Amino acid sequence: MDDASSTDASATDAALIDVDIRKTLGSGKRQFRLAVAFSSRCQRIVIIGPSGGGKSLTLKAIAGLMTPEQGRIQLAGTTLFDTRSSIDLAPQARRVAFLFQDYALFPHLNVRQNIGFGLSRHWLNPGADSGCPEVDYWLDAFNLAPVAHQFPHQLSGGQRQRTALARALVLQPRALLLDEPFAAVDPLLRIRMRTELDELQRRLSVPMIVITHDPLDAEVLGDQVFYLQDGVITDSGEGWPGAGRG
Amino acid sequence: MKRHPCHYLLAILLSLAALPGLAGDLVVSAAASLTNAFKDIAEHYEAKHPDAKVLLNFAASGTLLQQIAKGAPVDVFASADQETMDMAEAQGLVANAQRRDFARNALVLVVPADSAIEIAALGDLAQGAVRRVAIGNPASVPAGRYAGRALEQAGLATALQGKLINTQNVRQALDYVARGEVEAGFVYATDARLMADKVKVALEVPLDIAISYPIAAIGISSSENASSEKAASAAEATRFIDFVLSPEGQAVLDNHGFARP
Amino acid sequence: MSAAMDPVWTALALSLKVAGWATAITLVLGTAVGYMLARWRFPLRDLLDSLLTLPIVLPPTVLGYYLLVMLGRRGWLGAWLHDNLGINLIFTWQGAVIAASVVAFPLVFKPARAAFEAVDGQLEQAAQVLGLSGAKIFFRVTLPLAWRGILAGMLLAFARALGEFGATLMIAGSIPGHTQTLSIAVYEAVQAGQDDVANRLVLITSVVCVTVLLAAGRLMPGQVANRRDGDRG
Numbered sequence: 001m002d003d004a005s006s007t008d009a010s011a012t013d014a015a016l017i018d019v020d021i022r023k024t025l026g027s028g029k030r031q032f033r034l035a036v037a038f039s040s041r042c043q044r045i046v047i048i049g050p051s052g053g054g055k056s057l058t059l060k061a062i063a064g065l066m067t068p069e070q071g072r073i074q075l076a077g078t079t080l081f082d083t084r085s086s087i088d089l090a091p092q093a094r095r096v097a098f099l100f101q102d103y104a105l106f107p108h109l110n111v112r113q114n115i116g117f118g119l120s121r122h123w124l125n126p127g128a129d130s131g132c133p134e135v136d137y138w139l140d141a142f143n144l145a146p147v148a149h150q151f152p153h154q155l156s157g158g159q160r161q162r163t164a165l166a167r168a169l170v171l172q173p174r175a176l177l178l179d180e181p182f183a184a185v186d187p188l189l190r191i192r193m194r195t196e197l198d199e200l201q202r203r204l205s206v207p208m209i210v211i212t213h214d215p216l217d218a219e220v221l222g223d224q225v226f227y228l229q230d231g232v233i234t235d236s237g238e239g240w241p242g243a244g245r246g
Numbered sequence: 247m248k249r250h251p252c253h254y255l256l257a258i259l260l261s262l263a264a265l266p267g268l269a270g271d272l273v274v275s276a277a278a279s280l281t282n283a284f285k286d287i288a289e290h291y292e293a294k295h296p297d298a299k300v301l302l303n304f305a306a307s308g309t310l311l312q313q314i315a316k317g318a319p320v321d322v323f324a325s326a327d328q329e330t331m332d333m334a335e336a337q338g339l340v341a342n343a344q345r346r347d348f349a350r351n352a353l354v355l356v357v358p359a360d361s362a363i364e365i366a367a368l369g370d371l372a373q374g375a376v377r378r379v380a381i382g383n384p385a386s387v388p389a390g391r392y393a394g395r396a397l398e399q400a401g402l403a404t405a406l407q408g409k410l411i412n413t414q415n416v417r418q419a420l421d422y423v424a425r426g427e428v429e430a431g432f433v434y435a436t437d438a439r440l441m442a443d444k445v446k447v448a449l450e451v452p453l454d455i456a457i458s459y460p461i462a463a464i465g466i467s468s469s470e471n472a473s474s475e476k477a478a479s480a481a482e483a484t485r486f487i488d489f490v491l492s493p494e495g496q497a498v499l500d501n502h503g504f505a506r507p
Numbered sequence: 508m509s510a511a512m513d514p515v516w517t518a519l520a521l522s523l524k525v526a527g528w529a530t531a532i533t534l535v536l537g538t539a540v541g542y543m544l545a546r547w548r549f550p551l552r553d554l555l556d557s558l559l560t561l562p563i564v565l566p567p568t569v570l571g572y573y574l575l576v577m578l579g580r581r582g583w584l585g586a587w588l589h590d591n592l593g594i595n596l597i598f599t600w601q602g603a604v605i606a607a608s609v610v611a612f613p614l615v616f617k618p619a620r621a622a623f624e625a626v627d628g629q630l631e632q633a634a635q636v637l638g639l640s641g642a643k644i645f646f647r648v649t650l651p652l653a654w655r656g657i658l659a660g661m662l663l664a665f666a667r668a669l670g671e672f673g674a675t676l677m678i679a680g681s682i683p684g685h686t687q688t689l690s691i692a693v694y695e696a697v698q699a700g701q702d703d704v705a706n707r708l709v710l711i712t713s714v715v716c717v718t719v720l721l722a723a724g725r726l727m728p729g730q731v732a733n734r735r736d737g738d739r740g
């Protein structure tokens with residue numbers, strides 16, 4: 001019931017996420033102005049809108065993969081970015097999980113190595129057989145143990161996404177950022193994966209921000225939904241008109 | 247990525263050049279030290295015989311011999327020493343009756359123009375300040391052979407062995423001295439005067455033999471089927487050699503610092 | 508004076524030493540520069556790329572001349588080296604290494620840049636979000652995915668360095684045991700009419716080159732094996 005895009009100090013104190021960023025890309029006729037401002041106390045946020053509207057940019061800004069020209073990003077009480085105080089945490093330091101549309105699994109590493117990638121801070125990748133409790137836990141949780149030695153190109157779409165999720169979750173991130181998680185998936189599988197993601201998030205209660213152009217995603221996964229078009233938030237609401245879930 | 251020795255390529259190119267078979271073309275291979283003098287002579291020759299065209303090819307005498315031996319279509323060969331011409335004769339490339347001596351030269355030791363090192367005799371090359379001495383590769387460069395001979399006679403060959411830098415021809419030795427890459431170099435007197443601003447002569451190298459340049463026509467002796475083309479080439483070659491020996495040719499050589507044969 | 512075999516083995520050892528050093532140097536420099544030009548955008552990037560590729564296009568003798576002018580005792584770099592560090596590069600095997608490195612550099616740098624550009628930038632971004640710092644990302648993500656292309660370039664560079672002649676002759680001269688590499692030794696043997704020596708040198712060089720090619724085929728089974736797999740159907 002709360003109105004989004006509130007910059008009121010008392011409201012942002014309790015907010016999970018508070019974003020207010022500006023960036024101009026390109027020049028001349030092909031210029032794109034991003035001016036996104038929203039905040040929310042919900043744990044499950046969906047940003048929906050047409051392609052090219054700036055959703056991906058916004059998500060990348062939160063992860064630290066894109067640097068806005070101006071603004072502020074606060075997540076779960078930590079300031080990730082603030083031009084006024086010259087704060088700009090490196091992506092390495094933000095402890096958020098970012099899931100790319102095509103998962104960005106490391107093609108030269110098997111499933112086990114992919115999942116354990118972030119756990120090892122050495123100069124060399126973990127060995128093909130290296131096991132540790134965290135990796136084993138997620139292999140089991142996502143039913144990936146049978147394919148633990150396979151490489152990304154040998155996996156199905158669903159397995160790839162679970163591997164990417166496991167790789168992110170093993171690091172206990174502050175939040176899960178998902179960039180169009182079901183864009184490359186066929187409709188039938190999409191329903192199942194959406195439900196699984198929904199259940200997973202509830203089970204782990206890790207804050208989640210999903211960007212998508214599919215209204216059904218917003219219905220199932222969003223406690224609060226923001227509509228982003230042409231670089232600005234134009235609407236927001238709880239759930240989606242006509243849905244009523246939350 | 248193999249690199250073929252330049253003269254194979256040159257032999258091929260010369261063959262291609264000879265294909266059109268222009269009657270007036272005369273291919274002259276001359277020792278590197280004759281570069282400036284023979285360019286001049288060729289100009290005078292062409293002025294005198296407008297139908298003639300002289301194609302000049304300069305390199306170390308040994309290199310030129312190898313080209314001819316491997317089949318390069320050369321009409322006239324001018325070498326910087328008798329030894330190379332002897333080898334040509336031994337291989338049946340020239341007839342003894344055909345070779346004539348046309349010039350003499352002197353071997354000198356040059357140093358960079360701004361060098362402060364005192365060198366009054368060959369023995370001074372042994373001093374520590376002299377680290378490198380440029381000398382033509384004795385295997386193929388007559389100037390290097392002359393220099394090696396002089397050093398051996400002075401008993402310095404072993405002492406200087408570590409300092410000698412072999413060059414591909416006498417002009418390269420001159421260039422290294424001019425650049426200051428070596429402290430001294432063995433070149434001909436005629437070469438030294440070309441770069442009088444960059445090198446100075448330290449001494450004339452004492453030799454027991456004269457540096458005498460022979461010139462000969464190639465292949466005239468072995469023309470069993472003397473086609474009209476070959477006969478024409480032979481006549482042209484002879485005409486050129488006669489010119490080199492004529493007062494006019496000799497005057498050009500004088501101008502460049504060569505002595506009479 | 509020992510038999511003709513001596514100069515042959517000396518020349519071979521020297522060629523391998525010079526080519527080895529040149530390959531090592533160009534591998535490190537070529538990879539680093541290839542990575543920089545692949546990942547960083549700056550205004551004169553294309554111009555710099557062209558300049559660095561120039562040694563492939565320029566005749567070796569032209570390169571040799573430039574190096575001689577630069578590194579000679581009166582050259583702007585050579586004079587400084589001589590006056591301040593007592594170093595003289597002309598007529599030394601180190602000079603030969605420099606000549607070989609200059610001509611071989613583009614052969615590593617260009618494939619390296621292409622290989623790095625072929626690595627999906629998203630993978631590096633993913634690694635960043637997973638907590639790894641830049642250098643570690645390079646060694647754990649970028650390089651493992653790019654090394655095949657770099658290796659191909661490295662073998663080309665080795666072959667080129669081994670065969671380097673024109674530039675080497677100019678600045679390193681032809682000093683047996685020090686700078687007389689196989690290519691130069693062949694040249695001089697032929698000039699001097701020593702065909703037997705030349706034959707031995709050419710044979711040795713051919714054996715080395717064929718060995719390198721075979722090794723290349725082993726190391727990059729992908730390129731070579733494709734055809735064989737196709738035959739098996």
